[in-house]
Amino acid sequence: MPRPFWSVCASYPLKMGVLVDAREVLMTPDPRAKANRARQMRREWLSKKTIGSQPSQLPEQPARPSEPKLVAPANVPRRRLGSPEGRGALLHAVAHIELNAIDLAADMIARFSNHDQIDSKDVPDFISDWASVCDDEARHFVMLADRLDELGVSYGDHPAHNGLWEAAQTTCDNFPARIAIAPLVLEARGLDVTPGMIGKFKNVGDHVSADVLATIYEEEIGHVAIGARWFKYLAKQQPLSPESYFHTLVKAHFRGRIKSPFNTQARTLAGLSRTYYEPLAEN
Ligand SMILES: [Fe+2]
Numbered sequence: 001m002p003r004p005f006w007s008v009c010a011s012y013p014l015k016m017g018v019l020v021d022a023r024e025v026l027m028t029p030d031p032r033a034k035a036n037r038a039r040q041m042r043r044e045w046l047s048k049k050t051i052g053s054q055p056s057q058l059p060e061q062p063a064r065p066s067e068p069k070l071v072a073p074a075n076v077p078r079r080r081l082g083s084p085e086g087r088g089a090l091l092h093a094v095a096h097i098e099l100n101a102i103d104l105a106a107d108m109i110a111r112f113s114n115h116d117q118i119d120s121k122d123v124p125d126f127i128s129d130w131a132s133v134c135d136d137e138a139r140h141f142v143m144l145a146d147r148l149d150e151l152g153v154s155y156g157d158h159p160a161h162n163g164l165w166e167a168a169q170t171t172c173d174n175f176p177a178r179i180a181i182a183p184l185v186l187e188a189r190g191l192d193v194t195p196g197m198i199g200k201f202k203n204v205g206d207h208v209s210a211d212v213l214a215t216i217y218e219e220e221i222g223h224v225a226i227g228a229r230w231f232k233y234l235a236k237q238q239p240l241s242p243e244s245y246f247h248t249l250v251k252a253h254f255r256g257r258i259k260s261p262f263n264t265q266a267r268t269l270a271g272l273s274r275t276y277y278e279p280l281a282e283n
């Protein structure tokens with residue numbers, strides 16, 4: 001349950017603060033402008049630490065450009081890395097994930113910072129963590145969009161799917177489930193698949209793209225770690241073990257598959273032990 005409106009905004013002018021800034025990120029359709037707003041939001045937060053008022057309504061879908069066309073996941077063409085076109089298509093798919101990730105971090109701030117399961121004294125830490133994630137995702141998107149430009153591709157040139165946003169959005173009214181699924185299922189999956197992708201780019205001699213992905217990979221470990229930290233914070237407030245709580249939430253709220261093999265090393269670094277994900281795995 002959100003706290004009463006007045007409890008967060010009494011000392012701040014309306015229409016100011018990080019919660020409203022996060023909503024503005026969600027409402028910005030142009031991808032590079034969205035990334036700029038995300039980065040600006042973090043700078044403002046770090047310099048002023050103003051929470052401000054709870055936005056009255058958050059969009060079910062974030063604002064997006066008219067391209068790329070969104071299609072069913074099965075209709076996204078397969079990407080082969082042998083050609084520059086194939087490399088461009090794969091990087092385009094990753095850029096689309098990063099754009100979703102900007103919105104997911106902004107939504108985490110705007111929707112859940114004011115949740116009554118976060119103690120008031122911990123709210124600034126929660127916002128700092130997700131503003132930092134949002135800033136990283138914005139930088140990741142821009143790095144990929146710049147690399148796509150170098151390969152003669154623009155973001156929007158290839159079809160994409162909306163599966164990531166839809167998977168997270170089923171938890172828009174369940175804070176612990178959102179933390180379980182967005183960082184600890186979806187972003188953790190990125191840790192499993194990215195090293196293989198980096199290797200494929202290296203194998204075809206595209207070391208520039210491989211380096212971009214390697215930077216992203218390193219920083220994504222930190223995002224899963226932030227998710228794990230806040231999940232454990234919430235898990236302490238209920239009687240189940242953190243692992244059993246995670247299993248219950250994922251089974252109830254995630255319709256996709258939890259696929260192995262897992263990148264156990266990176267997941268462990270992020271604070272996610274095997275006991276969280278192995279019992280849920282489908283081969
Ligand atoms: Fe990212």
Ligand SMILES: [Fe+2]
Pocket residue numbers: 101133137187220223
């Ligand atoms: Fe991330």
